Amino acid sequence: MTSIATQLDTVVARIRSSCHQSNRKPDGVKLLAVSKRFKADAVQQAFAHGQRAFGENYVQEGVEKIQQLAHLPLEWHFIGPIQSNKTKDIAANFAWVHTVEREKIARRLNDQRPADMPPLNVLLQVNVSNDPAKSGILVEQIDALAQCVAEQPNLRLRGLMTIPAVDLSPEQLAQDFNTMRMAFERLQQGFDSCDTLSMGMSGDLELAIANGSTMVRIGTAIFGQRTN
Ligand SMILES: *Cc1c(COP(=O)(O)O)cnc(C)c1O
Numbered sequence: 162m163t164s165i166a167t168q169l170d171t172v173v174a175r176i177r178s179s180c181h182q183s184n185r186k187p188d189g190v191k192l193l194a195v196s197k198r199f200k201a202d203a204v205q206q207a208f209a210h211g212q213r214a215f216g217e218n219y220v221q222e223g224v225e226k227i228q229q230l231a232h233l234p235l236e237w238h239f240i241g242p243i244q245s246n247k248t249k250d251i252a253a254n255f256a257w258v259h260t261v262e263r264e265k266i267a268r269r270l271n272d273q274r275p276a277d278m279p280p281l282n283v284l285l286q287v288n289v290s291n292d293p294a295k296s297g298i299l300v301e302q303i304d305a306l307a308q309c310v311a312e313q314p315n316l317r318l319r320g321l322m323t324i325p326a327v328d329l330s331p332e333q334l335a336q337d338f339n340t341m342r343m344a345f346e347r348l349q350q351g352f353d354s355c356d357t358l359s360m361g362m363s364g365d366l367e368l369a370i371a372n373g374s375t376m377v378r379i380g381t382a383i384f385g386q387r388t389n
Pocket of ligand 1: 241380382
């Protein structure tokens with residue numbers, strides 16, 4: 162087995178055991194393999210070992226890989242910051258976007274989604290730690306942006322995503338994850354289409370799953386350290 166295959170097995174086992182410990186169904190948490198800074202060849206190795214969903218942070222790099230691997234049945238998620246001048250490429254190439262934080266961006270993605278593609282799945286990025294260095298809306302702003310996204314015919318509101326601050330204690334991190342769980346459950350009351358809470362990375366997936374995450378975004382633990 163390649164090291165990517167081995168590491169993928171390890172991550173899948175970590176997800177399973179976290180689900181078990183939290184009394185959750187093992188298929189209730191989806192694995193998004195974050196392939197940023199790794200080449201199409203690495204994605205192909207993960208695919209050969211059963212992985213289907215991949216996350217990219219940079220539009221141009223992502224679109225190149227999507228085109229190189231167009232013959233494979235992959236599901237591509239955009240998880241990086243969105244500049245207005247990149248919305249067209251995102252709308253035309255990705256199945257999901259995790260980082261919507263402005264109405265203007267939501268409207269552009271809607272307007273630019275090609276008519277022959279299914280609606281673009283959208284998560285709202287929430288700055289749960291209220292960290293000035295992080296993007297995302299505040300919890301209090303979720304309702305208004307959710308309403309806007311839900312009104313766009315070419316977008317489908319699926320839930321929330323967060324990247325907590327990096328310097329939190331385990332207690333603070335657990336508290337932020339729990340805040341997200343409550344915000345997500347509240348959002349689900351208003352919007353039937355919401356089924357996804359994208360939360361947890363290589364270092365904290367167990368804690369995220371214990372706090373209700375339904376999708377973990379894992380890069381390093383699958384592909385190794387990013388060197389650039
Ligand atoms: C890079 C990245 C990840 C993956 O982080 P790892 O620590 O490598 O698992 C997850 N989410 C986002 C938004 C990222 O940019």
